[in-house]
Amino acid sequence: MKRLFPALGFALALVSSAAPAAPAGNGAVVIIPIRDEIESSIVYVVRRGIREATDGGARAVILDMNTPGGRGDAMEEIMEMVEGFKGETVTYVNKKALSAGAFIALATKRIWMAPASTIGAAAPILMGPGGDVQQLPSTFQKKISSAFSARLRATAQRNGHRPELADAMVKETEGFALDGVTVVKKGDILTLTDTEATKKYGKPPAPLLAEGVAADLEELLAKLGLAGATIQRIEPTGAERVARFITAISPVLLLIGIAGIYLEFKTPGVVLPGVIGVLALLIFFFGHYIAGLSGSEELILFLVGLILIGVELFLLPGHVLPGFLGVVCILVSLLWAMVEKLPSAPPLPDAPPLPAMAVFQAPMLKLAGALIGAGILVAILLRVLPKSKRPYGGLVLTRQLDKEKGFASAETRSELLGKEGIALTMLRPSGTARFGEEVVDVITEGEFLPPGSRVEVTETRGAQVVVKKR
Template sequence: MTARLLFLIWLATLGASLGTGAANTPVLTSSPRRVVILPIRDDIMPPLVYVVRRGVKTAMDSKADLLVLDMNTRGGRVDSTEKIMEILAQFPGESVTYVNKAAYSAGAFIAVATHRIYMAPESVIGAAAPIMLAPGGTGVEAMPETLEIKTTSALSARIRSYAQKNGHNPDVVEAMIDKQKELVIDGKTINEKGRILTLTNVEAEREYGTPPKPLLSAGTVESLDVLIDKLAGPGAYKTVIQPTGAEKLATWINALNWLWLIIGVAGIYIEIKTPGFGLPGIVGISAFALYFLGSYVAGLSGLEWPALFVLGLVLVILELFVFPGTVLLGLAGALLMIVTIVMAMVDIYPGNPALPDLPQLKLPLRNLGLAAVGSAVTLFILSRVLPKTSLYGVLVSQSASGVRSVETEAQVQASRIGREGVAISVLRPGGKAMFGDEVLDVVTQGEMLPKGTRVRIIGHSAKEAIVEPIEPSNPVAG
């Protein structure tokens, strides 16, 4: 009995203490929320894609709670708009658009790709029907009827999918694109057939349906700062992404990335084939630098890929000039260079798998294929034509390291004719051979010779000595 009474007293005391503690415990304030602000200004063109990609990756890296688009645009290119919408979809947190005066055309598309839309006083959104620019961008010309129907249908479906995903009314969005769309809600005609829907901030926030729901806008807010205070609270940590001049430069660099690869391969090939280090090597290295610079500025890759590319190039050089015939070094280097070239074009976001999937590899592999074909054709032409032209002499004589002139090199090559030596690597048909105490790059006339074969110099091709076997059936051991 006593034990039971003590137990009941203990329960009462525990309950009182818990109740008092709960009543007196202060509400813990969380740390300031992180907000990344992305300005969407002027025309929506390719440079803006790079800005948005950088902004989204910054938000993901910093684990931002809120991504805000500060928008004032009259529209822009459809391809850039669709890419921006795809990039925004990668952000795992909450995304918001603040229509800071205007979100016409492509701007309305991008706004729908965010979770909520707020508007400034006297702002507008809509008028998103596709148009076709006249040649040279001098104006707008009539779109052929079939093309207009196809384009409108495709865009409507694409934008409806984003609207449905983010909780916006897909009928409202479709009425902004398709002039054949009549929009009637609660018996009230919002948009007549034959017109393109454009909404003011007041119209966009009007509520319809049961239960009442805003037409498109979650509300009118005086300023961007007020909106951030409303959504993230006072004292939020803000990061504003500002466009850079380099991102505009990266637009045309990346448009020609396959060409930089062709020039890079051709430049390095000519450099290997000519004595010393000169103009071809500088051009080749510069072309590869432009390729990786474009990917870096566009936000596609970091500095790790160009660094690994240089490592691969070093391995190939070691294979050619230091350890000829080992194969493994050259193979590893070439494979590393190819992988870095592909990965520099892959768009990978923080938190996503490090290895890309097939859709992510589609564009990089296409560009690599174009570059491979172009390089093969270029190298074939150069190997046949370049040694016979005066340009070859200019390239050789302009060596940056001050090596022998063309005339001196020709004299040295002529003096080697008839010299005999020993292959110090397998000739496939190229390789290395020792002539006295001098090691030369040599090439046979097509046959493969094992290491140790005695050979004789019979001519030259660029900087390589052409050799023939002295005793093809009795190679020298060692």
């Protein structure tokens, strides 16, 4: 314990080492990076950037975007925050804004492109645990595409973009043309290059989607008339980096947590495996909470599970039900924390039932993998630890004490086999029981039994009498 607190202090120092930037001054420009896959941890970065821009009275917020897309729920939150900002909002497509990135770009009032950049391909898909696209029933696919299309059209209209483009980015359309030029063919999903997005149509001529092309952010600021503005770049803080790291190693934390709790059940009183397991799962929830992947509900359910397991171990040993419910609560909380919810849709789709299973597929596979890995780890530990000298080796006698070496075993109690009796004390798992007029020291196979339980002798190992509940 003496070493634990300095370590925690050092970890907290690392988390808080990235001090927040000074608030944006009046007329400043806040640049928020949206890089790589859009996930819930990015929501925290964007939220902090929008808050600092709002508090400091910034003139504009620029989203420096290069993303293939990502989670729908994270996208929805970012869109709402961006549209809630009262100043100028600009997306700079700095290579690509695909899928969820296209949604977010249409939530800004202005869009600019980098050379050779692309935007579009916003059809909703469900990714499998290996990164492969999951096939959904056509009815459900149409339902989700229709909801996304309506959401994107409304967003485009509010921010002065062409709603028909938004519709064509989400679902296969009948195709449409402007000034006799086909913008998207029938049955295609729209993706635009920088040249296509900035091409002008109509009278008076207006860009199809993006206002223009800028080679870099400095050129973009000049073209927006913001060359002399104070620039504030938002970067991830230490806590956000730690959260990303924790979510990346979450399968390992699940494995350690499950294995630790199981070992505590098998070796009650040793304490250390249980402590390590609980700490690993608490770190799992800490990272997912900071990253925005889970809320307080999941953590509360996890703590309820721990309390129920504690009741089973210390208050009602042998009753099974509290321990069973505790394990169920813990497993459900872990699964719930990893489930991705589609925007504007219930956690469990109402019909058909298959998509609900598809939504749970990746978390269930991760949890199943952790359970299998924990089983393998426990099997290895049970074989290795007794042979090691520390810390468990001293608790296990490895030397054979046979007659050839001069050791005599205690008298066997084989006459007790099959006899029934009453537990006089709590069996944890050892204690005493009465068989007729005789009081005998007994032990269960690991089951905890309260006083008064009826027991039966199932095995004798020398002087050791093994019983089970009748």
